[in-house]
Amino acid sequence: MIMTTDVRRIQLYDTTLRDGAQSAGIHFSAEDKKRIARRLASFGMDWIEGGWPGASPTDDCFFELMRDRAWSHSRLVAFGSTARPGHPASEDPGLARLVACGADAVCIFGKSWDLHVTTGLGIDLQTNLDLVRESVAWLKLHVDTVLFDAEHFFDGYAANRDYAMQVLAAAADAGADSLVLCDTNGGSLPEQIGACVRQVVARYPDLTIGIHAHNDSEMAVANAVSAVSAGASHVQGTINGLGERCGNTNLISVIPVLKLKMGVNCGVSTESLRKLRRLSTFVNEMANQLPWQHQPFVGQNAFAHKGGIHVSAVRKASHLYEHIDPASVGNAQRVLVSNQAGRSNILAKLQQLEPDAIVDDAAVVRAVQRIKEMEATGYAFEGADASFQLLLRRATGQFRRHFELVSFRVYDEKRGHDEAPESEATVQVRVNGRLLHTAALGSGPVNAMDKALRAALTGAYPGLEDMRLTDFKVRVLSTKDATEAAVRVLIESSDGVRKWNTVGVSTDVLEATYRALNDAIEYKLVMDQVASEGEQVITDGSL
Missing domain, CATH: 3.20.20.70 (Aldolase class I)
Known part of the structure; x- marks a missing residue:
């Protein structure tokens, strides 16, 4: 300076x-x-x-x-x-x-x-x-x-x-x-x-x-x-x-x-x-323009750390890899989790999300290995903190699945060149041994799947009535494979109080969507459960 x-x-x-x-x-x-x-x-x-x-x-x-x-x-x-x-x-x-x-x-x-x-x-x-x-x-x-x-x-x-x-x-x-x-x-x-x-x-x-x-x-x-x-x-x-x-x-x-x-x-x-x-x-x-995530001083990634060596260093002294205190310009430090992640990344991220959490080394090793396996297939957790938190809960044995998917079907029908398509999704899930079956119409297959899945679950989990999908992004991961390529789906959800992001990957865009949507619903249910039990609610910071 x-x-x-x-x-x-x-x-x-x-x-x-x-x-x-x-x-x-x-x-x-x-x-x-x-x-x-x-x-x-x-x-x-x-x-x-x-x-x-x-x-x-x-x-x-x-x-x-x-x-x-x-x-x-x-x-x-x-x-x-x-x-x-x-x-x-x-x-x-x-x-x-x-x-x-x-x-x-x-x-x-x-x-x-x-x-x-x-x-x-x-x-x-x-x-x-x-x-x-x-x-x-x-x-x-x-x-x-x-x-x-x-x-x-x-x-x-x-x-x-x-x-x-x-x-x-x-x-x-x-x-x-x-x-x-x-x-x-x-x-x-x-x-x-x-x-x-x-x-x-x-x-x-x-x-x-x-x-x-x-x-x-x-x-x-x-x-x-x-x-x-x-x-x-x-x-x-x-x-x-x-x-x-x-x-x-x-x-x-x-x-x-x-x-x-x-x-x-x-x-x-x-x-x-x-x-x-x-x-x-x-x-x-x-100006109706998206912010530049890498903008100096104020960008979302201006103080984001991904490499394990960097994260290990900033945990000891932030100025080792940060030229100013992020808070001085209204920003915040971010720890990213990716296939470059090491133990330091996981612990630093967990500390940001749940400061009082105690995780043994074996769980951290499992989490790191799972992240690297999943990112090798196309997953990216940098913009999907909710999916990352669920992964941590699975690695530490703290996760309990709230429902089991039996099957889903999505119909997308178009009649005539100028007619709008019609989308319908049918979902079967099992909650506490009980089979629930519902269908819903939607504005496109993703909306239909979202509505049908939540409709099947709201009887058992009324809190899902407040949940809405607020953003949806699809990225093709390999252009050389054309229409056979895997896709990554990022979903942003909200319940009117919080926003959270989840990710899913598959060669089938509807399967990738389901994976991201499943995480979004599970995360909402985990948050509701933690809140009802009087524990600290883990959020992704995007309130």
Whole structure:
């Protein structure tokens, strides 16, 4: 960990609602943006860029919705561009909308790469400087804070250093409060960023110098950190790195790096930092995208340990294989169980699930051997803690089967090309010597089997009435075997209070489904039994 005595206060500027909303496949409604903005403000973000007034009805609606905000710290920013060529700033409708939208501050961008000026805008270099100067000056007459994004600054600095610096001078002379250097194409490297930022900071020691990096070379976080190390005191980015093309600087990574690694003050309290994972998850939900399980700091597998040597080490001292305390960012350590598992994995996992459990070495050896045998046939327990817990109970002699399957049949019939198929399952089970036989219709064979099996058992086990299958995944384990390949079925179940995951494998998808469903039901019954006996209920942590 690199700690410094840096006394700067690093400003965090979130552009999830504007730059992040430009991600392919992501659309935020005005209400979505309002909810995200409130969450960002609650977290303690310094600047929250809401969008571009006039660019879309959604952005216009959002700024109207935000007029009643009552934030104690965060400041809402409206984004736009310099005035259009050929129009004085005082008559530019875009600048007028920025002032009228009710934001606390305005951020405008201007071209700082001479090639973009002459080719993109089609104007001469001096005219562009005039546009920057006049736009910033006019905004400063009407808004307290004006930030200037120097678009394509690092490419412009490499191509024509003098002109890129002239663009910054035009904004600074006009009264800009912050000069934000943008790696718009995302192609710069940390060394280039650092060297350039140092030159700008030396030129403007009394102004806030910021960094806005894109991730096209997967360097956005590194470039932001390099900029801060070189003297920048303002970092722009998005939650989970959302943004055009490959995304923007990921604030979810930058924030703990600044606070925990570099020891600089970025305005995020220790309490807020513990909410980092929840903030990441919330934005993923609003963006309707699945979380990246391997995302640094907050991903499900960010502190997951699978190799036996690793697990043995973290049981003694977690920092041997964990660069920070997972709890500091709202995450938790996970111990995975697989065909690489050893005694340390089993004991560590059992300790997480049932801290007071006492298991003899022979049972651990049996469990390890059984896991390796089952995973050799395609089982995977990393995402199926409930099946793993049942396996442990069998190895330790603590498991009692609650029912015996006699038989099941599933009919799936389709009549005509355009008609919907019909599914029916028939199940026979034996409970305490009594034969139970039932059938059920369902939306597909899996749903029919689930309904029929639970219908047969609810008389004996009423708690199953609350149980529902909430997710179902099928994976083909060997594409070379085509339709003869084994499949792995993962099922997520819930009883309205808990969620648990089970797994089944077979060359028959219905048999694999039954195995996973059987474990799901058995696990539910075990939990109910343990709870009724007043013992500790083992859960998989996904409550």
